Amino acid sequence: MAKSLKAQGHKLAKIEEQIKVLNGGDFESGDLPTFGQKIAEIGHAPLKPSKLEVFQINLGYMCNQTCAHCHVDAGPDRKEIMTRETMQQCVDVIAQHDFPTVDLTGGAPEMNPDFRWFVEQLTAAGAKEIIVRCNLTIILANKKYHDLPEFFKKHKIRVVSSLPYYEASKTDRQRGDGVFGKSIQALQMLNEIGYGKEGTGLILDLVYNPAGAFLPGNQASLEQDFKKSLMANFEIVFNNLLAITNLPISRFLDYLIRSENYQEYMEKLVDAYNPGAVENVMCRNTISIDWEGYMYDCDFNQMLLLKTDEKVGQHISEFDLDKINSRTIKIGQHCYGCTAGAGSSCQGVVA
C-alpha cells in the first residue's frame, strides 16, 4: 500500500511548501490574476458567508485507502483521529442550532472507533440530514464494518461515495488496485437494503472526480453515462452524481507537479473561472471542523491549515453562530478549483 506524503517525509507534507507553490509561478509573476483579484472584480472581496447550512466534521485522516489524488493525504499510516470529547463539543453545538446538514468526512470516518457512538449522539441531538462520505471499500475491509449499510439505514444517513469511473482501469489507477471491484460489491450491498432505490428515502450519491489533470465535464451527462453503465453491467442504481473538481492540494498537487501538469492545470482552472459560481462556493454556507476541533472555512482550507479568522474564534469550543456568519473567508489560489466551469463543491456543481 502506498504511503501518505507525511509518512514519506515528502517536502509537500510541509504546508508552507504547498502554499509557496500555489502562490508562486504565474501568480507571482503576474501572468495569471490571483483569485482575490478575480472576485474583487465582481464585488465579492472580501469573501463573506451567506448563511451556515452545512456543518462538516472531519473525523480524522486515517483511511484504509491511499488514493493518488487525495487532498487529505489520508491513509492507514495517519493516526490523527477525533476524540469523544471533541465529538461531544460538536454535538453540543449542533444541539443548540438548527443546521440543515451535518456532513461527516475523513479519511474514512467509519474507522474512528467512536463513529457509531457519534452518529447516535447526533441523531439524538436532532441533527436533520446526516451525510457520511463513505469510500465504499471500508464496508468490505474488515468483518466489523460489514454491517455498516444496516447502520446507515437505521440512522437514515445519506451516503455519498466516490467512484471516479464506471470501469476498473481508471478507478484503480486513482484509488488503488482492486478498489473498483470492491466498490461495486459495496454498492450492491447498499442497493440490496434499499439505498439508491426509488421510494425508500435512502439516498446514495456518487462523487465523480477526474482521474487525472483535466476538469470534469457536464455533471448531468456524466450522471447519465454512469447510470446507464452501472445498471447495464452491475444492476446498480444510485441517486445523484456529484461532479467535483480536483483541487491542487496535497497528493493531487504532488501528482500535478510530478507529471509536469501543474502549470497547465492552474491555467485551465483560471481560464475556466466562472464568476457565476462565486455566489455559491461552499465556504459561504459551510464550516469545517478538524479532528482536534479547529474550525476552517472548508475542508480544503483545513488541509492548508488556514483556520477561520481569529477574530471569530478558531476552535469549536468558541463557536458563535453570529460571528461565524459574519467572518471573512480565507482564500488562496486553490480556490480557483471551486469556480472553474460549473463550479465545484462537496455537493457537486454550484452554477
Next chain:
Amino acid sequence: MSKTYYDPDDLKKFGDIADFEPKLADKFFDYYGEVFKEGALTEREKSLIALAVSHAVQCPYCIDAYTQDTLSKGCSEAQMMEAVHVAAAIKGGAALVHGVQMMNKAKKLSM
C-alpha cells in the same frame, strides 16, 4: 521567433486570430461554439468525432484539445482509441479504394 513550426502554447492563442481580422473570427468562433452544443448528437459524441477528425487532419493542436475534451466528457480510453481507428480506417480505405482507379488505368494502358 521559435525554431519549430508547432508550439503547444500557440493553442491558447487560437483566439488571437481575431487580432488581424475580427469579423470573420467572431463568425467562426460563434459557429464553432454552436456546432459543439448538444443537438441531435450529444456533446460527448461530437467530441469523439472531433478527436477522430483531428487525427485524420493530423492537427496536433486539435489532438491536444480533443484528448482533453473527450477525457473531460468521461470517454474511456478504449472509446478514444476506437475513434482514432475509425479515422485510420477511413484514411486507409480512402487510399486503397483509389487502387480501383489505378487498376482501371493500368488495364486501359495494358495489352
